[in-house]
Amino acid sequence: MSYLIGPGDVLSISVWKEEGMQQEVLVRPDGEITFPLAGEIKAGGLTTKALSDELVKKLRKYIPHPSVTVSVLRSVSNKIYVIGKVNRPGEYTATGYMDVLQALTMAGGLTPYAESDEIKIIRRTETGTKMKLFDYDEVVSGERLDMNIILQAGDTVVVP
Known part of the structure; x- marks a missing residue:
């Protein structure tokens, strides 16, 4: 079973070969995160893979063939x-x-x-x-x- 992201978790999100597109992000109480160019995204209830896929969809408008890595640095939500x-x-x-x-x-x-x-x-x-x-x-x-x-x-x- 895969870990489900939740409020209070701290995520590391990085876009390969894109300077300034690596951040530690706190999942807010409403389950949302904010990431450059992607804006607000619902992360709560998703796996890291599903969130990565969502970010790729949003970033495609600005970055050709984005490769996004999402990992959980600290888990407090589950x-x-x-x-x-x-x-x-x-x-x-x-x-x-x-x-x-x-x-x-x-x-x-x-x-x-x-x-x-x-x-x-x-x-x-x-x-x-x-x-x-x-x-x-x-x-x-x-x-x-x-x-x-x-x-x-x-x-x-x-x-x-």
Whole structure:
């Protein structure tokens, strides 16, 4: 799975053989970046390859056959949190597409006293806070795989 760029990430963007076209760029809270000649570009939610392709499209108007390299210098956007009755509660970096089971595994699994059928995923959105239920036993048995959602940056998994 490829890393998805998000707000707060710092990117290195360079255009081969173009002086002055190498910059470190901060991804703004709205997911946008600004780059010379390309202007405003939505970077949030894209891979480095997809962002590079977008920049090539925009720069073609000004530079013949541009070759663009994008890399992530610092990642801060893909943090998720696992709290409660897990062996290693804390903040984790979600690489690529991380689901709830993977996050619980990173947190060392459930403690013996965890209420495995009452796990909650809390997600903040532009319209408010949403909560989804996760029943560990039903997911592991294969009965409710639909509950094993992909986590997004900022999600909190609460294990009571």
